[in-house]
Amino acid sequence: MEVIIQKKSPVYLNALRAFEASARHGSFSEAAEELNVTAAAVGQLVRGLEDWLGMPLFHRSSSGRNRLKPTEAAENALPDIRAGLDRLVVGLQLLHESTTSGILNVTVSPAFAAKWLMPRIDRFQTRCPDTDIRIETSLKLADFKAQGLDIGVRYGDGTWPDLVAEKLMDEDVFPVCSPSFQAADNLRSPQDLIETTLIHDLSVDPSKGFVIWQTWLAAAGVEGETPQRGMRINNSAAVLQAAVEGRGIALARSILARDDLASGRLKRLLPSMKVNSKLAYYVVYRAEYAALPKLRAFKNWLFDEAGARD
DSSP: OOOOOOTTSOHHHHHHHHHHHHHHHTOHHHHHHHHTSOHHHHHHHHHHHHHHHTSOOEEEOOSTTOOEEEOHHHHHHHHHHHHHHHHHHHHHHHHHTOSSOEEEEEEEOHHHIIIIITTTHHHHHHHOTTEEEEEEEOSSOOOHHHHTOOEEEEEESSOOTTOEEEEEEOOEEEEEEOTTOGGGGGOOSGGGGGGSOEEEETTOOGGGTOOOHHHHHHHTTOTTOOOOOEEEESOHHHHHHHHHTTSOEEEEEHHHHHHHHHHTSSEESSTTOOEEOSOEEEEEEOGGGTTOHHHHHHHHHHHHHHTOOO
16 A cells, blocks of 8 residues: 655544554654655654554564564554555545546456457447556456556456456357368367367466366366377467467367457367356456446446446
């Protein structure tokens, strides 16, 4: 949480910020660095709060690095004080961003950005021309609070701590290849895939419910077979691109492959075989930001694009 002490802020709000930062850092000087004031100013604010309360907030020691240790009463009060300061920050941001204009911070996976979001983002810019989009792409779960993120799209089971999750799209998983990939002409059943060049996606984790070749083949009735041949790539978008270029047969997730299939760059193989993913795409955001106009506008646009609005 970035905090700036302003001269016009109420004196005890400044003091609470100084107290919280000092307790977190265990030092007036380190708290002063964060708050961009002097250590003397932080100490004075804390002492003023102690005088007003009529009780000490820290055990002060001259040993070691002069670390501050909150008293038991102060330690017990800190969670509520931190929660209150966080709510103030959110409230001020909501006031500041009370229109659809400004920057919207969005987080998605690299593959979802490349294969679904970016080909469509111009339509959001047309709908909301005053809102600028900053897109963070990562396979790692982003910390919305620490990274200042507003909204995202995640692929999973819909359960992420501290986030609201609304299902955006379900999908199924199936083999695809370039129309010119001749080896596909001889495929008559899932068993025939074992002898074909397959493209493996190393970016997905089967322990988290992702469908990989081995699990897809098992679902299709091909037991005990572990395909070995083929290319291995750690990016889902690059897996599909390799299939477009005729490098082999990829296991496609229907949402990511939608545009390549529609354009004819890829064709679906064994269309009678349907394996649904247990995972889905979800729009995720912090509950306290739900009323933010630009967030609501972007969320509504996502559901319009997905064709999934109720």
